[in-house]
Amino acid sequence: MKKLLKIDYSKLKPMDVFFSHSKKPSGALIRLAQTLSFRAVSDEALPNHTGIVTESHGQLFATEMGPKGIAENSLEKYTTTKNQIIRVFRWVGFSKKTVSEYGLKELSRLRRKQLDYDWFGAALSSPLGKALFGWFAKNDKNSDFCSENVFSILRKCGYLSFPLFWEKEPPSPLQMFYWLSRSPDFEEVHDAVTKQGQHSV
DSSP: OOBOEEEOGGGOOTTOEEEEEEOSHHHHHHHHHHHOOTHHHHOTTSOSEEEEEEEETTEEEEEEEETTEEEEEOGGGGBBSSEEEEEEEEEGGGGSHHHHHHHHHHHHHHHHHTOOBOHHHHHHTSHHHHHHHTTTOOOOTTOBOHHHHHHHHHHHTTOOOSOGGGGTSOOOHHHHHHHHHHOTTEEEOTTSEEETTOOOO
């Protein structure tokens, strides 16, 4: 698949939170479910997925919850015309090395545990999912979906300013995206991803 974006790995750090936009039907459906707006389906500024940048053997990867569970994948998968990283944020608390190292160890522990994907939890994080499944489905406390995993890791690392009700109703990728983009505790990592042919400033 043709690459559209270029990642500047020098601007990324372990435990950065990334958000991505997929043009695949599943990505479009997630955005529709999150917003109940058909305009959101094609809005390239809105995410349908989130994950955390991790480091292994000196290389940076994307650790994320997907349909097959939690996994460490290449960040290059998010540089194509169909699947793109759109924003990256960094919690100021991770400036302390001990805190970021704890986060990386926790993610490693979850990979060893082979944490499963929470399908109903992912559905219930959206208004459409609640309308369709809320009368019988429940969030599985023994598994995660993508933004639930990011929420859980940040809380365990010491960020406690999230809405309290997220503990029972974990956020969708879009809710997490809006929270991080507006919080003074998170800095946007600019120019970590640029279009091919462009240069980072």
